[in-house]
Every structure is written in structure tokens, then in C-alpha cells.
Amino acid sequence: MMLIKIAWRNIWRSKKRSAIIIASIIIGLWAGVFLIAFYNGMIEQRVRTAITQEISHIQIHHTEFNKDYDPKYTIQNSGAIYDSIKNIPDVKSLAARMIFMGMISSASGNSGIKLLGIYPDQEQSVTGLKDKLIQGNYFDSGRTNQMLIGERLIKKLKLNLGSKAILTFQDKEGNLASSAFKIKGVYKTSNSPYDEKYVFVRVHDLDLLAGLPGEIHEIAILLRSNNSLNAIQTSLQRKFPDVLIENWMQISPEIGLTVSVSDQMVFIYLGIILLALAFGIINTMMMSVLERTRELGMLMALGMNKLRVFIMIILETLFLVLVGSPAGIVLGLITTKITHNTGIQFKAYKEVYANFGYNDIIYPELAVKQFITIVFLVLITAIISGIFPARRALKLKPVESIRK
Amino acid sequence: MNHTVIDAHNLVKVYDEKTIPLYALNGVHLHIESGEFIAIKGPSGSGKTTLLNMIGGLDVPSTGEVIIDGTNINNLKGNALIDFRLNNIGFVFQSYNLIPVLTARENIEFIMLLQKRSSKEINTRVNELLKQIGLEDKADKRPGELSGGQQQRVAVARALAPKPKFILADEPTANLDSVSAGNLLDMMLQLNIQEKMTFVFSTHDQRVIERARRVITLEDGKIVQDSAPKKITHPMYEN
Numbered sequence A: 001m002m003l004i005k006i007a008w009r010n011i012w013r014s015k016k017r018s019a020i021i022i023a024s025i026i027i028g029l030w031a032g033v034f035l036i037a038f039y040n041g042m043i044e045q046r047v048r049t050a051i052t053q054e055i056s057h058i059q060i061h062h063t064e065f066n067k068d069y070d071p072k073y074t075i076q077n078s079g080a081i082y083d084s085i086k087n088i089p090d091v092k093s094l095a096a097r098m099i100f101m102g103m104i105s106s107a108s109g110n111s112g113i114k115l116l117g118i119y120p121d122q123e124q125s126v127t128g129l130k131d132k133l134i135q136g137n138y139f140d141s142g143r144t145n146q147m148l149i150g151e152r153l154i155k156k157l158k159l160n161l162g163s164k165a166i167l168t169f170q171d172k173e174g175n176l177a178s179s180a181f182k183i184k185g186v187y188k189t190s191n192s193p194y195d196e197k198y199v200f201v202r203v204h205d206l207d208l209l210a211g212l213p214g215e216i217h218e219i220a221i222l223l224r225s226n227n228s229l230n231a232i233q234t235s236l237q238r239k240f241p242d243v244l245i246e247n248w249m250q251i252s253p254e255i256g257l258t259v260s261v262s263d264q265m266v267f268i269y270l271g272i273i274l275l276a277l278a279f280g281i282i283n284t285m286m287m288s289v290l291e292r293t294r295e296l297g298m299l300m301a302l303g304m305n306k307l308r309v310f311i312m313i314i315l316e317t318l319f320l321v322l323v324g325s326p327a328g329i330v331l332g333l334i335t336t337k338i339t340h341n342t343g344i345q346f347k348a349y350k351e352v353y354a355n356f357g358y359n360d361i362i363y364p365e366l367a368v369k370q371f372i373t374i375v376f377l378v379l380i381t382a383i384i385s386g387i388f389p390a391r392r393a394l395k396l397k398p399v400e401s402i403r404k
Numbered sequence B: 001m002n003h004t005v006i007d008a009h010n011l012v013k014v015y016d017e018k019t020i021p022l023y024a025l026n027g028v029h030l031h032i033e034s035g036e037f038i039a040i041k042g043p044s045g046s047g048k049t050t051l052l053n054m055i056g057g058l059d060v061p062s063t064g065e066v067i068i069d070g071t072n073i074n075n076l077k078g079n080a081l082i083d084f085r086l087n088n089i090g091f092v093f094q095s096y097n098l099i100p101v102l103t104a105r106e107n108i109e110f111i112m113l114l115q116k117r118s119s120k121e122i123n124t125r126v127n128e129l130l131k132q133i134g135l136e137d138k139a140d141k142r143p144g145e146l147s148g149g150q151q152q153r154v155a156v157a158r159a160l161a162p163k164p165k166f167i168l169a170d171e172p173t174a175n176l177d178s179v180s181a182g183n184l185l186d187m188m189l190q191l192n193i194q195e196k197m198t199f200v201f202s203t204h205d206q207r208v209i210e211r212a213r214r215v216i217t218l219e220d221g222k223i224v225q226d227s228a229p230k231k232i233t234h235p236m237y238e239n
């Protein structure tokens, strides 16, 4: 249609001005797309780290255990449950644990801890504990009472590899049990608070001490993919109605929340960028309308009706945006793709990130749904930005415009 | 054969009604038949533009009425008035006539496209007009690449293309040198004869006035003289 032709040619009349606004659209969307992808990567990283290194996908407990970690609430029938889960194809690995809230004491002080009695091979397959060691070695079949503690904790207690510390916790009856353990290795994760809290020993060094031989408090399950999470959780709950079966969002609500908030954050980031662009577009188009007062007056005098004038200005705005946005979005996608493959490392902020449980390497990524949302919002912005200048054009009176 | 296309009764246009009233038009009666070729002359500020704007439905009179081919256009509002202009009246302005981003050909097509005529009809008509105005070789040039005289020829062709009831031209030669002005008027006169198109144009250029068949003289918003239709004096049309 002719209006399309006129509108398209009109945006190239003031080349410099159009170039500036198109460039800002390109840069704005480039930054916007990448920022969203980066933010996604950060969230994804946080979730993946939490799942694969700390909480796993699904955890099973006695229904009363989580209230105040009373050691008497062990999982009933745990052997049968364990074996049954092991045979589910989508389950990658699983680990049984004993858990005690306790204390570690050294000559220079003491600290509250979460004491985990583990099966070394199982734990390695679920949380990769062995890979987190920065000093010393993983559990071996040698002497009893070996322990692994976090870097933060060993520094806090001014202990060294090989030295001993006293672990104290409540046994099944509520009496205090304690024993000396030797530091076999020191681990470090990207989550500093975790490193200060978790102490690992072998389950067989604990169960007799706690008066709970062969019992366990927790089964942690790592799945092959998060996609089968709900199906497996539901089927397990049906099979074992007497135990508490929780997924990672239930275990760590703040991580679940981070994920759901991230969608809203994407809108907020994008909203701010689009608002800034909208102001630029409105300004540019207003100038263009005012400069063409005589010409628009002439068009209306000739018989171009209000709807056509309105459409022409909206089309001009839309074209301005459509010229810039694909380039901006594509640049954003390319940047995302490249950084997704290489990862972005924040060496300088490694410690800061670690304090919040974030890994220092981030892999930006963009969901298809988000991409569609971006494209959609960009179009909406273009149309809304066009309405103001288009209305301005409609207010022109042909006679007065032509006389000018 | 001839019929009334423009009938204006007692047109008055007052500006600054609150303070000192300024009568841009002060009781103008005008009767124009189809096929006429009329010049409206008068000094600057005498009300020529105001009168043409009233007749063209671009402005509303303070009192009085304008009837175009039986329609009282003072009763038309908004888009109805715009559509009436589109379908009945051709306009040629003094300057900034053409759409700068369209070629000469596209400018001539413009009105017919707004009227949603078929592309076949438009093509035939535009080719015919390009030949008549002698700009076939410039058809694909934009206004910026044409001379002032050529631009006005294109503007006349655009106004003429959809065969409106009449064409209003407000000082179409004001920005042209006298040779171009003469050529433009000769072309308009030729079209007046060939297409039986009614032309009403304002001017204060004596050589342009000479070519008109009827000359209306305005002074201070009033018609002071209305010459009887006369024979065309241009040698080309003497027979």
C-alpha cells in the first residue's frame, strides 16, 4: 500500500536523526537481551549449584525430622525405599545420610555445625564431595573417625589438616555424645555459609555413637533431568506414603523463589530499557511531525483522512523500531550464544559471589518464551510510542499549517 | 450543457472578533459554472487565499455558505469533509505542493490511490497526464530533482488526475519565473479546453491574468470587479 511506501521513505529523510534513534534501539536491545540472558545464567547457575552440590533434586525424611532434627526420627524401612529408588531409570544417583545438629570444638573455640554421616561413594555420586577437596584426601578404608570440613570452618577454628577436633551431638535418647575426629581433608564450595556449617564423617563412625546402628535420616536423590521431577516425586509419595518426600523447591524455598522472581525481573529490566527507548522514539517522531507541519497540512487538504495520517505516523514509528530491533536482538543473541559457550568469569568478585552462594562462572542463556516476550514487548512499545506523535499530527489544521 | 459547480452566498470571514474585527472576506457572492477558467486577482491581503480556502472546504466562513455541485459543504465535518475534498476538489498550492519522498509519477497517482481506483485505470491516466505535461522523461524523479515549474506541472497533473469537479490553485506561479509561469498557465488553459476542467486560480501577475477568461478582482475582502467571460487571447487557441 502507498502509505507503507511513504512511511518507509519518510524515516530515511532525516538520516542522521533516524540513525541515532536506530542505533540507540540496537544498543538498548542488545544490552537488554544480554542482561536478561546473563541474569538467567546467574539464576540457573545458582539453582544448578544448589541441586548438584548441596540439596539434590529430591530428599526423603521422616515426617517429623525437619521440625527440630530430633535424631530419633529416622526413616522407617529405609533399606526397602533405597533399593526401590535405585531401580528408577531417571534417577542418576542417591545417597543415604545421618544428620545431627552439633558442635565442633578446638583449642581456639567452637562452632555450631550440621554433622553429616555419609557413605563416601554414595555422597561422591550425589554431591561430588571428593571433587570439592582443596587439601588432604577423601575418606579411605583406613582408620576410624576421619572427617572433612570446610575451608571457612578450619580457618575459623585455627585448625590444620591432620589435627583433631571434638564433635558433640545429641544421641537418640537426647544425651550428649562426643568423639574426637581427625581432619582428613578440607573442602570448598562456592557457597561460603555452607562451608562453615557442614562437617562430613562416615556413617559408621556415628551410628553406634548415636545409638542408631544402621539407621538413616535422609535419602538424597539426584535425577538425570529436572523434567522428571514432579512425576518421580508423585510416584514415590504414592509408593511410600509414610515418609516426607520433598523436591528442591520445597527444601529450599528461597531458591524456588529466586526462580519465580527471575521471570518478573526480566520484565522489569526490559521495561526500564523499553521505557528509555520509548522516550527517545517519541521525541524523534514528535520532531519529525512538527517539522512536517506544512506537508501534513497539505496531505490533509488534498484529502488524506485522519485514520490514514494516524496510520502513516504509526507505521513510521514501527519501521524505525523494526529497522533497529532485529539487529539489536540478534547481537544480543549472538553475545549470549558466545558467552553461553565460554562462560563469563568474575575473578575479581569470586568471594563476593560465593557469599551469596553464586558460582563465579556464569553461562548466559535465553528461553524461547522470553525471546518471544521481548519481541512482543518491543512491538507494543513501538506502537504506543507512535500514538503520541500520531495524535499530534491529527491536531494540525490544514489551513493554518499551509499558511505557515 | 454547463452547470453550476460553485455557488457562494454572502461569504464573510472575520478574524479577531474580540478586539478589532478584521474582515478578510466581507460579503462575497460567487457563481462559477463548469468549464470556466477564472483568475482571482487583488493586492496582497485582499482575501484571495481566504476565498479559495472557503470554496475548497479548508476553512469555514463566519457567515454565508458554499454550495459545491448541490452540496452545502458547511454542513460537512471531519472525515466527511476530507472525503468530500478528496473526491470533488483538486488543489494546487503556491509551494510545498508535492510529497517529497514520492516520484513525479507517484505524486500524480497519489489522489487516485487514496480514492482506491484500480491500478489499471491509474496507470493509463498517469501516463496520459505525464505526456500532457511533457514530463514523461522525469516520471521517476523526486520533487527535489525537478525545477519549480516542473514541480507545479506535476501538482496540476495530480489535481487533475482523478477528474475533480474543479481545481483551485492559490498563486500557483508565485514562485516561478515569468517564462515558467506563462508555460504553466498555457498548460492549464490547454487542459481546461481538452478536459473541460474548471480552474479557479489566484494571482497578481498581470501576464497570468491576461490568459484568464474571467477575472474577479478582490479588494479588502470584497469583489470590486467581475469581468464578463471573454475570448481567450492566447494565439494558440485563436481560431
Ligand SMILES: Nc1ncnc2c1ncn2[C@@H]1O[C@H](COP(=O)(O)OP(=O)(O)O)[C@@H](O)[C@H]1O
Residues within 6 Å of the ligand: B015, B016, B022, B023, B024, B042, B043, B044, B045, B046, B047, B048, B049, B050, B051
Ligand atoms: N489566521 C488568520 N488570523 C488573522 N488574520 C488572518 C488570518 N488569515 C488571514 N488573515 C488576514 O486576512 C486578510 C486576507 O488574507 P489572505 O486571504 O491571505 O489574502 P491574500 O491571499 O489575498 O493575500 C489579511 O489581512 C490577512 O492578514
Ligand SMILES: [Mg+2]
Residues within 6 Å of the ligand: B048, B049, B050, B170, B171
Ligand atoms: Mg494568499
